[in-house]
Amino acid sequence: MEDLLEFVVDFALRMGADYAEARFQSDITETVTLKNGVPDASTLSETEGLSVRVIFKGALGFASTNRLNRRASKEAAKRALEGAKAASKAVRLGVEMGGGELGRGRVEVRPRVSFEHVDMDARLELLKEADGRALEAVKDVGAHLPARIFTLDTWTTEKTIITSDGVNVSSSTPRVALSVFMTAYHPQRGTAQRFFDLGEAAGWEAVERWNLTRLFREEAYSLGKVLMEAEKPPKGVVDLVLGPEVIGLVSHESSGHPSEADRILGREAAQAGETYLKKDSLGMKVGSQLVNVVDDPTIERSFGFYLYDDEGVKARRRVLIKEGVINEFLHNRETASVFGVESNGASRASAYNREPIVRMANTFLEPGDYTFEELVEDVKEGVYIKNFMEWNIDDRRLNQRYVGLEAYRIEGGEVKGLVRNPVLEVTTTGLWSAVDAVGRDLQFQAAYCGKSDPMQGIPVWTGGPHTRLRGIRLGGRT
Template identity: 35%
Template sequence: EYNDIILSTPKIQTSNIGYHDSQRKITFANSEGAYIEQNKLDLSLRLTAIATEDGQVQQIGLSLGSQGDFSTIEGLQDQAREMAQRAVRLLSAPQAKGDEYTVVLDPVLAGVFAHEAFGHLSEADFVYENKRLQDIMVLGRKFGSKHLNIVDGAAVPGLRGSYKYDDEGVPGTKTYLIREGILENRLHSRETAAKMGEKPTGNARALNYRFPPIVRMTNTFIEPGSVSFEDMLGDIKEGIYVKDWYGGTTSLEMFTFSAAEAYTIRNGKLAELLRPVTLSGNVFTTLGNIDAIGNDLQMNQGGGCGKGG
């Protein structure tokens, strides 16, 4: 049905729909006497509408995921229709001029930034193996304002990355990576915690029984602040508001992300729609430049991330 809705929109050439679900029973036992059984449900859906006109191609996607049942992805007819219409509108949108701008990220793209640009640098196996990163990621170092809090939390209930115990039998935690602008923790397995003289954080995860556990993020996000979206825009004379994500790459502290949609900010108001833009920068410089954090936290559970090949 979603496919039919998307394709019924004029100028939509292609509709892509990807669906996945799984149910796993995980049993863990160790020489310390632990015996843990966990049942894990996982469900994800990705809708993509691709619009074409006169050789131009634009697309918009919608990603959802949960640990719940099939009802999570039901009733999306209006969202599928609106998504297709947004893809069509991008065909006539202008391209932003390459430059440095004041940028406002929507909650989804802010989450991608927290995960990709900063979260991977907080994985202790990566830090332990990289002398330069050890010199940068010093606990107690200030990276942002007192309003900046970045959290990784398996113990946050009801989310796709949540669990009671990791794959080394360590309880899932809520770990402040940055608290009030200060680097407070990093993410550990038992092995990396022992090597670095720090406490395990319950972040050891294995793809399945054929692979050893490695340090992985769970639910990584920037805690909400107190600033409304309108107030955030209000002080910006000229800037760009970016929404959603296509993907991105990182190289140590440098990042490049592609936003799915963008709007000009002019004199404190949203103005014209822009074609998708690419954001590039240094994560540590960017963290230090964050001067407002919105109060509209949204947890997007539709993405995925690989590590170690």
């Protein structure tokens, strides 16, 4: 493959490109699905091909093909260049590739238990057993679980990237991903629904570690309890304790996304939107001193793991908010050149036929030193929101809403009964400024982050510890 990519890069340069980059990517995915206790079609998907990216007089051209031969690759390079030439007439400022620690080398994540050792029927049997536990657990609280769908993916990504300025990196990354959706029902109480993902860059051993039978039982039991027992949440101003699942999403949505430098430049304006941050917002206070938000692709086993990004820049940990202050943006080489900095390795593409753009990897609130009990003990009146269903945020990343699913009233320093759908609807600075204590129990969950056009869904982790917010006025659906 290296030979083919080098050939393409050389060809593009000979044709007049100022910069050329060729990337091979193969994604092989096997999926089993259990729907309402019954297997649906198992699927195998092989998405592989190569892309070429060129710069010609400041215009960026990208072309892809899934035919892996010299003729098709040459033709792709021509298309990228022709496009860039045509586009150069409608370019004013233009694009340059900024600096960064350009890589040469190979990264392999080796699975301990290879996917091929686990047949499709064994995978479905595991889901079926877990499904059975979920059904029993809901019955224990007097409800039913009439609708559920679980998908389990094993997914192997191979990449090789070669550029005209010396990058030569390749990687092999296996991933496992589980997606769970369940509906609890009771004739008088109606329905409650729960959705979550698990994912890691690892072999089948991750699934064994997840202990799905226990996990499904616990999740279904909690969902059933929410349906059967949750009462109206308190009104007015209360303290909140947010669970890792919620604070992880908050970190992703209201710290990670606004820090993407391509949004600051308006590149995503018509799709995923812009940001309230500007080029000169470094140093701006957005939260309490306890708030430290990090994005780190180098965490082993993480769903968003990589050591070289898709421009071949060495990945590193990025501190987005440091002690409540905007500290660093996420950059690829293109945005880095505009900002006059080096790329910090945040360039990712979801497939061979997608251009690399600025993305998060694993975004989380750094842990503090409180235990969960310490967070709760001096809350007079509050709500603990463990997880959520509904959420959204405006396209400048200022106004957001998270509606709790499993949530509890806190009274006199103790966690009490379940409350139904408490609404946290606040501004970004309002939320981060209200943080007055951060737990020590960092936990992560998997998600797929969507951005760009065509849409690129990429695997990420979001995370954080239990976190306390003071004096929040709960919202509500009137």
